[in-house]
Amino acid sequence: MDGGESKRRAQRKDLTFDIKVRFGGKxxxxxxxxxxxxxxxxxxxxxxxxxxGDLLEIKMNIGGQGIQCQGKVAWCLFLRPGxxxxxxxxxxxxxxxxxxxxxxxxxxxxxx
Numbered sequence: 577m578d579g580g581e582s583k584r585r586a587q588r589k590d591l592t593f594d595i596k597v598r599f600g601g602k603x604x605x606x607x608x609x610x611x612x613x614x615x616x617x618x619x620x621x622x623x624x625x626x627x628x629g630d631l632l633e634i635k636m637n638i639g640g641q642g643i644q645c646q647g648k649v650a651w652c653l654f655l656r657p658g659x660x661x662x663x664x665x666x667x668x669x670x671x672x673x674x675x676x677x678x679x680x681x682x683x684x685x686x687x688x
Contacts (some may be wrong), residue, residue, distance in 0.1 A: 586614040593636075595636035601631065619667065625652060626649045627649065638681050641681050645673045646672040
């Protein structure tokens with residue numbers, strides 16, 4: 577078990593799918609890849625470096641249900657440039673303002 581797992585409040589599920597985020601509540605939504613998800617947050621690969629505590633808006637579709645909430649950056653790490661020498665960042669986000677019915681939908685996804 578790594579240090580991050582012991583701090584987690586919810587079970588995570590390794591899943592890869594795309595969501596939309598808007599950095600700082602400004603500008604257009606950008607598509608990012610999710611790497612894992614729980615009922616309290618998710619891990620994404622981001623094209624932008626953010627700092628712990630920064631806020632962003634999240635839009636995703638889980639089981640046919642549209643979910644919108646805020647996310648707070650918990651941590652951000654540089655990833656080695658990959659194809660095309662593109663710089664990306666591995667980032668943990670905590671959900672903020674998640675509706676109870678949306679949290680229930682996420683919990684169902686994790687339990688599958």
